[in-house]
Amino acid sequence: MILKRGLFIFLGAILMGAGIEIFLVPNGIMDGGIVGISIILSYLSDIPIGLFLFFLNIPFLFMGYKILGKTFSFSTLFGISVLSVTTYLLHSVPPFTEDVLLATVFGGITIGVGIGFVIRYGGALDGTEVLAILFNRKLVFSVGEIIMFINFFIFTVGGFVLGWNNAMYSVLAYFIAFKTIDIVIDGLDESKSATIISDHWEEIGRAIIDRLGRGVTYFHGEGAYTGDDKKIVYCVVTRLEEAKLKAIVDDIDPGAFLAVADVDEVRGGRFKKHNIH
Template identity: 35%
Template structure:
């Protein structure tokens, strides 16, 4: 298998897994318990409740015009995996719909602890969508809009989907009971957090701002022993007027303790500020996918 096909498979396989998880959550947690969803999928769920239309067909039909918009704005490269993700979702929905005993085997139909069902549903749906997003795909619908706004405006995809889902779920109050709506909102909130975690959680890093008199020595040791890039900036104490150096470095979360020990071994009196970083692009971290 050549390098190009290997790279494609590195995206296709996770997107397939994510779409399967999402379809599984819909069929095993959402539908059997008369919960709702947001976006195009939510519309499909609502049509399933009212008209008994299969979600696999409804989601695909509604997504077609959005595919055209996404193709123009996001480009053909991005939309290839979006279309694949949507087709994979419809395929898995059709598979789970054809096996109507699935939800009873999983044993999460009505009558079980509602909050437990909501928790599992939110985690499953959010994890599935988060995997799809992280590897460059979407499942269509609001996901396409979320990717566009996330790319252009820098908004969190989870937040965009949460707002859109809340609006669509609000409309469904005329068709399903209020308690189901309230449970659904909790599920959607959990799913949105899982989406953001799956998107950024693997890239959470720590940024160190080290104020010290031994800037060069610390920077040299970080470079030699930890193979991390370091930036040294001049600084001056506002009260004391003392000239110092600020050493700035970003490391993986697992390297935090090691870096603190390294700094203390050179300058025990160094002032260290540690920041949580949600995403890092560059050598040694995540490569830019855009």
């Protein structure tokens, strides 16, 4: 599980770095979030993008440790480190195309796939995602809406620095990346329901409560083949918490039955107030 997670985070960070340095930056196009800020600062100072990517994300990594836990923070640190090194190594590589529209489309797709891999396997490549999750605890807006609001200001600044045509192409690249992320991970702010059947149901339920801060419900069940009584653990988590939930179940009972499904809407309780500890 750890090896698979690390592999996909590594691959996702490389894809995002390639999208930035091979498609976007050579054509004067930027992305949102910390990446967009890093591109603007690099343009103004001639300092490599990778340095800004790494150091600007450090404060958010500390925030992420408190909000989303150790696994998320270390996965994010690993991904951002790989991203920073990738942008540095690819900075002198000639762009794949000098057509701005093609660079916008394929850069957005490449970045979206990369980010999707990383988020799907329990990490992030941009500190604004962590900031949005923190604000989501206090505000009624979704994570996606908060990220969009933050990026509005970043792209506005980009318009003054890179020119308004490039800023508009940047917005287009961002939307393409956002939709690609939806395809890869079925949405940034999506909830997941998990059904777990295990003889260690009580230990798994307690771990979900203690380590994820999520409520669980126990159902009574009966095995159709054996006729044995079963306890079923049911809970709802966010997409960013899904990887840690799987790790918890795998650590306690690798042979447990685990089914994860998409949840279109969650209402009631304190669901949005809970976060990984």
